[in-house]
Amino acid sequence: MESSSSTRRQATRQKLYEAAVTLIAEKGFSATTVDEIAERAGVAKGTVYYNFKSKTELFEELLRHGVGLLTASLRSAAEETAERGGTRVDALDAMIRAGLTFIDRYPAFTQLYVAELWRTNRAWQATLLVVRQEAVAVVEDVLREGVANGELSQEIDIPLTAAALVGMVLVAALDWKAFQPERPMDDVHSALSLLLHGRVSGH
Numbered sequence: 055m056e057s058s059s060s061t062r063r064q065a066t067r068q069k070l071y072e073a074a075v076t077l078i079a080e081k082g083f084s085a086t087t088v089d090e091i092a093e094r095a096g097v098a099k100g101t102v103y104y105n106f107k108s109k110t111e112l113f114e115e116l117l118r119h120g121v122g123l124l125t126a127s128l129r130s131a132a133e134e135t136a137e138r139g140g141t142r143v144d145a146l147d148a149m150i151r152a153g154l155t156f157i158d159r160y161p162a163f164t165q166l167y168v169a170e171l172w173r174t175n176r177a178w179q180a181t182l183l184v185v186r187q188e189a190v191a192v193v194e195d196v197l198r199e200g201v202a203n204g205e206l207s208q209e210i211d212i213p214l215t216a217a218a219l220v221g222m223v224l225v226a227a228l229d230w231k232a233f234q235p236e237r238p239m240d241d242v243h244s245a246l247s248l249l250l251h252g253r254v255s256g257h
Contacts, residue, residue, distance in 0.1 A: 069095040079162040114178040120163045121185035127152045128192045142200030153223035190216045
């Protein structure tokens with residue numbers, strides 16, 4: 055059992071993450087101050103520095119935390135599919151859904167993550183690449199198993215295909231949230247599922 059102080063600390067960190075992600079999504083990293091993060095989270099400024107050495111560290115931990123949640127949900131989607139006796143393609147399909155569910159719950163985080171991925175001069179770039187690789191590795195594992203058991207073509211470039219699937223879900227979901235928010239998730243999932251199954255060509 056976790057002690058009540060560490061549970062409290064986690065709850066505080068969670069509040070700070072939520073405050074930081076919405077502010078940074080609204081104003082950008084540089085324009086967001088620690089004071090504003092503390093105020094939005096409803097905590098004293100000292101609390102921010104008690105939990106994180108700096109605004110940069112807070113942001114780095116936020117990225118780690120958010121992508122960690124995404125990775126865990128992708129992994130559990132794959133594991134649940136395997137327990138049900140589903141195929142590796144079913145697992146990929148379940149992971150697309152898990153990704154959409156994540157983005158539906160954390161749209162501001164996703165937007166921030168996608169934006170930061172392309173900025174190369176940031177202090178947290180190394181952290182970002184590590185956590186991105188953790189998420190992509192979950193998809194790579196399922197692709198590798200699918201190739202090994204003959205479900206998927208031997209010709210697949212596994213790292214690139216995994217990155218493409220993750221990228222497709224992130225970008226398509228942001229597009230959905232921004233431009234077609236009235237569409238139900240099932241609808242978006244079906245569209246991406248068709249791409250996964252290679253049925254776009256109509257053959």
